[in-house]
Amino acid sequence: MKRCFLVILWINFFFSDILGQSHIKFEPTYESNPLILDSTYSDQTKITSIRFYIGHVKLLKDSQIIFEQPSYQLMDAEFPETLTIQTPTNISYNKISFSLGIDSATNNQGALTGDLDPQNGMYWTWQSGYINLKLEGESKQPFTYHIGGYLIPFNTYRTVTLPMTFNKVYLPIDIILQEILAVKSKIMSPCNIAMKFADLLSESFFTDL
Amino acid sequence: MKNGLIISLFFLCIAASNITKHYPNYFPKPNYELNFSSNTYDLTQLGRALFYDPILSANNTISCASCHSPYNSFAHTDHALSHGIHDSIGKRNAPALINLAWQKELMWDGAINHLDVQALAPITHPGEMAESIENVIDKLQNKKLYPPLFKKAYGNSLINSQRMLKALTQFQLTLISDNSKYDKVRQSEDTFSVQENKGYKLFLKHCNSCHTEPLFTNYKFENNGLSIDSQSMDLGRFNITKISKDSMKFKVPTLRNVGYTYPYMHDGRFKKLSSVINHYTSVNKEYKYISKELDHKILLSSNDKSDLISFLITLNDRDFIFNPQNKFPRKILLQPREISN
Numbered sequence: 001m002k003r004c005f006l007v008i009l010w011i012n013f014f015f016s017d018i019l020g021q022s023h024i025k026f027e028p029t030y031e032s033n034p035l036i037l038d039s040t041y042s043d044q045t046k047i048t049s050i051r052f053y054i055g056h057v058k059l060l061k062d063s064q065i066i067f068e069q070p071s072y073q074l075m076d077a078e079f080p081e082t083l084t085i086q087t088p089t090n091i092s093y094n095k096i097s098f099s100l101g102i103d104s105a106t107n108n109q110g111a112l113t114g115d116l117d118p119q120n121g122m123y124w125t126w127q128s129g130y131i132n133l134k135l136e137g138e139s140k141q142p143f144t145y146h147i148g149g150y151l152i153p154f155n156t157y158r159t160v161t162l163p164m165t166f167n168k169v170y171l172p173i174d175i176i177l178q179e180i181l182a183v184k185s186k187i188m189s190p191c192n193i194a195m196k197f198a199d200l201l202s203e204s205f206f207t208d209l
Numbered sequence: 210m211k212n213g214l215i216i217s218l219f220f221l222c223i224a225a226s227n228i229t230k231h232y233p234n235y236f237p238k239p240n241y242e243l244n245f246s247s248n249t250y251d252l253t254q255l256g257r258a259l260f261y262d263p264i265l266s267a268n269n270t271i272s273c274a275s276c277h278s279p280y281n282s283f284a285h286t287d288h289a290l291s292h293g294i295h296d297s298i299g300k301r302n303a304p305a306l307i308n309l310a311w312q313k314e315l316m317w318d319g320a321i322n323h324l325d326v327q328a329l330a331p332i333t334h335p336g337e338m339a340e341s342i343e344n345v346i347d348k349l350q351n352k353k354l355y356p357p358l359f360k361k362a363y364g365n366s367l368i369n370s371q372r373m374l375k376a377l378t379q380f381q382l383t384l385i386s387d388n389s390k391y392d393k394v395r396q397s398e399d400t401f402s403v404q405e406n407k408g409y410k411l412f413l414k415h416c417n418s419c420h421t422e423p424l425f426t427n428y429k430f431e432n433n434g435l436s437i438d439s440q441s442m443d444l445g446r447f448n449i450t451k452i453s454k455d456s457m458k459f460k461v462p463t464l465r466n467v468g469y470t471y472p473y474m475h476d477g478r479f480k481k482l483s484s485v486i487n488h489y490t491s492v493n494k495e496y497k498y499i500s501k502e503l504d505h506k507i508l509l510s511s512n513d514k515s516d517l518i519s520f521l522i523t524l525n526d527r528d529f530i531f532n533p534q535n536k537f538p539r540k541i542l543l544q545p546r547e548i549s550n
Binding site: 108109113117119123126190 | 320321322323324325326329330332333334342343346369370371374375378449450451
């Protein structure tokens with residue numbers, strides 16, 4: 001049985017290598033471990049939902065672009081397969097750059113589909129614009145953060161660049177919450193505090209390096 | 210030989226009708242690409258069916274046309290504020306849906322940036338249609354009528370939000386009002402009466418800087434000196450930009466079909482055109498961010514006011530109001546089986 005499993009695993013690796021497939025994984029964390037939704041942590045905090053748009057992923061070797069995926073992907077901790085971005089295997093890189101959220105031009109394009117379908121619940125209907133990130137849960141009291149906005153002065157679109165040689169990008173939810181909960185427990189429209197939250201988020205991503 | 214000439218003339222005419230402009234040459238270039246050729250006919254009809262079908266609302270009672278009636282230039286007459294599901298009353302007066310291809314931002318405060326995504330707002334608003342996009346798509350997929358209509362419009366029967374929204378856009382883009390007496394005068398097919406002509410001159414002097422011809426709006430947001438509505442406390446454009454100078458600014462509405470779209474203003478506070486004109490001749494200029502276009506005092510005698518109104522009535526487009534192409538699509542929505550029920 002065990003041998004069978006190993007063979008399958010080996011075949012899997014073998015073929016993924018032949019097909020030239022690998023991936024980058026975005027990993028929300030809590031207390032330095034992968035985040036588990038709906039679990040109550042030692043600080044009495046529970047995360048019920050974290051969803052966000054990642055786009056324009058670029059892998060770079062020094063300043064040379066090795067791999068580029070210009071489209072947007074809706075990442076949802078409830079569906080782990082959405083947290084990975086497929087890349088070719090046979091590449092080496094030392095930097096990653098990506099956007100958090102949807103840029104202004106895309107926000108002005110009218111009805112879109114796939115990950116950008118307004119039906120996904122990541123679109124404000126009363127005022128045009130994508131919600132770049134949703135973070136919901138409770139920590140003594142419920143909190144709701146819907147961070148979005150594409151119009152100046154509340155453009156919450158952010159670009160992140162990090163050194164990277166392995167394939168994981170972490171987002172430490174506990175550290176982010178600590179800062180933002182002290183300020184506000186509900187953000188649901190484009191505004192100043194949403195801008196600060198977007199800054200905080202974009203500065204919080206980290207890699208193994 | 211003669212026959213050949215007639216045939217080639219016939220084809221020339223067909224070719225010409227395919228490239229016909231859908232609006233007069235004195236209109237500016239629209240913001241949306243207009244395509245009303247024969248291959249977009251089915252898309253327009255799908256959008257028209259969706260526009261008139263209450264399936265878009267939670268309890269299947271409210272359609273877009275409930276508040277945007279063709280007989281009122283697609284506005285909501287007689288009600289200061291539009292009402293939606295379970296007779297709930299909204300915050301604003303439903304605007305006329307005409308010449309939308311020239312609009313940049315939609316809604317009184319410009320909250321919506323593209324015609325495609327406009328319908329999402331009333332569909333999901335708890336006081337309007339109170340439905341989720343997911344449910345709408347689900348209902349459309351399960352009503353026998355729609356898969357064939359989507360297939361005709363798009364080549365296959367896939368139904369998703371993008372296809373539904375783009376069909377609604379297509380139908381609304383066809384709602385072009387350009388055949389009023391004013392238009393006929395501009396095209397030398399008619400002439401203004403003496404009174405209308407006097408009114409036109411007054412209009413150019415006092416109104417045209419915001420209600421700019423030929424669309425009779427500059428599509429800007431302006432504070433016209435109205436006091437705040439104490440019920441809704443609606444701050445208009447400020448709600449979107451959060452910039453204090455935008456407080457109490459609302460989009461300048463078009464005056465085309467103004468005779469069909471009473472009551473007036475974002476909250477429908479004026480029932481008559483004369484009340485609107487009286488507002489402008491007695492504007493309270495103490496508001497800090499009042500439009501600079503209202504800096505000069507508008508002085509009008511009672512004769513002037515009548516002249517101005519007689520000009521404004523020339524903006525009514527009767528052909529548009531009674532165009533059967535814009536109306537409830539009986540043939541599509543009232544299938545024979547449903548009638549016999």
